[in-house]
Each structure stands twice: as structure tokens, then as C-alpha cells.
Amino acid sequence: MKAESFKKILNSLRTLNSSQFRRLSDNINEIQIEKIVPVELETKIENILCPHCQTGRIIRWGKRNDLQRYHCKDCRKTFNSLTKTPLARLRKKGLWLMYSECIREGLSVRKAAKICKVHKNTAFRWRHRFLENIKSIKADHLHGIVEADETYFLRSEKGNKNLTRMPRKRGGKATKRGLSKEQVCVFVSRDRNKNTFDKIFDSFTAKNLADEFLNVIDKDALFCSDSKSVFKKFVKENNIIHGVLNSSKRERVKKEIVHIQNVNSYHSKLKDWMKRFNGVATKNLENYLSWYRELDEFKEDLTPLTILIRAKFGGEYKKQPLTVT
Numbered sequence: 001m002k003a004e005s006f007k008k009i010l011n012s013l014r015t016l017n018s019s020q021f022r023r024l025s026d027n028i029n030e031i032q033i034e035k036i037v038p039v040e041l042e043t044k045i046e047n048i049l050c051p052h053c054q055t056g057r058i059i060r061w062g063k064r065n066d067l068q069r070y071h072c073k074d075c076r077k078t079f080n081s082l083t084k085t086p087l088a089r090l091r092k093k094g095l096w097l098m099y100s101e102c103i104r105e106g107l108s109v110r111k112a113a114k115i116c117k118v119h120k121n122t123a124f125r126w127r128h129r130f131l132e133n134i135k136s137i138k139a140d141h142l143h144g145i146v147e148a149d150e151t152y153f154l155r156s157e158k159g160n161k162n163l164t165r166m167p168r169k170r171g172g173k174a175t176k177r178g179l180s181k182e183q184v185c186v187f188v189s190r191d192r193n194k195n196t197f198d199k200i201f202d203s204f205t206a207k208n209l210a211d212e213f214l215n216v217i218d219k220d221a222l223f224c225s226d227s228k229s230v231f232k233k234f235v236k237e238n239n240i241i242h243g244v245l246n247s248s249k250r251e252r253v254k255k256e257i258v259h260i261q262n263v264n265s266y267h268s269k270l271k272d273w274m275k276r277f278n279g280v281a282t283k284n285l286e287n288y289l290s291w292y293r294e295l296d297e298f299k300e301d302l303t304p305l306t307i308l309i310r311a312k313f314g315g316e317y318k319k320q321p322l323t324v325t
Contacts, residue, residue, distance in 0.1 A: 100304035133314030139195035206233035
């Protein structure tokens, strides 16, 4: 806007009555939020690299939709701060902070859509875009006393129009206990500092557990679990100190420190939290596990803006303190 036009607007403000001024103030607040989002996302960038060729020979290339565009001298492509991130090409940036608050509160798709006044399909698409990157934000180091146990979720093809089985009503129960074609296994491990690692297994074996978990647990950690053969084989083959509970005798605590009550409590709260979604598609289960893990570990410090920043940066923002307001 030219300086003369802006000056005329400022002068016209004095002619507004109180009702008009309140309406203007409300509109300014809405527009301000819309402008804040791209600014905050761009200020978190330290070293700008071309997302297409990963080189740093770039120059500024104007602005579009309040986002700074850049031009790469090597590949000659243009991009902005959201290119090749889960937030790329999403519209209505002014609603992103409001939707991040819905993520923080763990609201269903329909409730979030009603609050943000968007279509439920938009709310669903935003949910999984916002959750895509936080899958990388999980504990990569567990130490001290480490608890572990597995739980199971009913395999779901929710949303699939070409089912490989007969459809069932919402929820339902598996006909077999434990890992089978009807269920998927979710392994969860936590240390006493509440650092959490989880992993979905199609085949829960000692070898698969070692491949995914051996680099996470400290070599001198005390690994607490029940007497399942998978855990026994895992600790024996990898020389890990094992605090084992005799599940056949319903043993809950041994020597006052060996128990898996924390991880079992986590399982219980996770499943109770998941009920609000009336079953989730197995292909999206990892997103929901990451979502709950994020809320469980950081909810007191999370703000809509930090959720938005994590949605963009994922694991790269993992070590950053949550002090954004």
C-alpha cells in the first residue's frame, strides 16, 4: 500500500463510531493472527537451504501469500519456507493456530471442524499434516530403570472402500488374544523420567525388537518386563540386565523397584484417550501414537504456536526448549 493511501485510512479512523471501531478491532485481531503465522514460521529458520537440491546459493525472490519466496541459483527453482514440508499448500493460515489448539485439546475431527468453521474433510487432512512430522519426536535414549510392555490394537481399514474382509461395526473385538491378523502390536518402553519410545510391530520377535530398540536402551540400564519369551530372548542375546516379573503368578512388584506399572498406566491412558476417535485406521495409528506421546510429555508447555512449529520442523525442533508464547 502506498503511503498516501495508508495516511487516508488513518485519518478516516477518527470518523468511526464506537460500534464500528469494535468491529474494526475484531477484524484487525483476526488479520493479525493470519499474519503472525508465516512470520513466526520463517523466524525459526536459521540456515536456509534449497529444499530441492539442498544447496545454500539462494536469493530472495519477492513475497507471495505473506511468505518470503527464494530462488536457487543452482537448480533455478523457487520455494518458500513451507515447501516440501507437511504444511505445504495448505490454505487458511489464519486458522492454523486455532486448529493447533484443537490438536492440543485432543478434539475429534467434527469438533475441530465446528470450532474452526471448516469442512470435516479439511479438519481431517489438517490433522494428519500437523501430525506427520512429530512421528520423529520420540525418545532416542532410555536410561536407568526402563520399563517395557506391549499392547494390542484391533486392525482397522477405516476409510478403505475396498475391504479385504467383511465390514464390522465400530469398535468390535478380536476373536483371538495377542498378536494375530486381527490385531497389531504396539511396543511401549519408558524410563522413570517418563521418556517414551513406542513402535508398531507386525511381527513381535526378539530380533525385530533388537533391530528397533537396542540402540535406544542404555547398556547398563535395568530392563523391567514380564516373563514373555520375546523379552527373555532379547535380554539374553544382548547382555541386558533384566528385572523379570512372573506374570503367571500375577507378580506386580519385585524388590520394590522392579515393576512395569508406569508403562501399563501409559497403555491404559492411551487406550482411554483413543476411544474418542471411535477406532482409527491402522495406516494412521502411528500418527495417533505420536500425538498422544507429545501430549503426555509436553502438554503443560505446549502452545498452539509450538505445535505448529513442530508440525513443520519435526525432530529438528526436538531439542529446542518450549518457551514460545
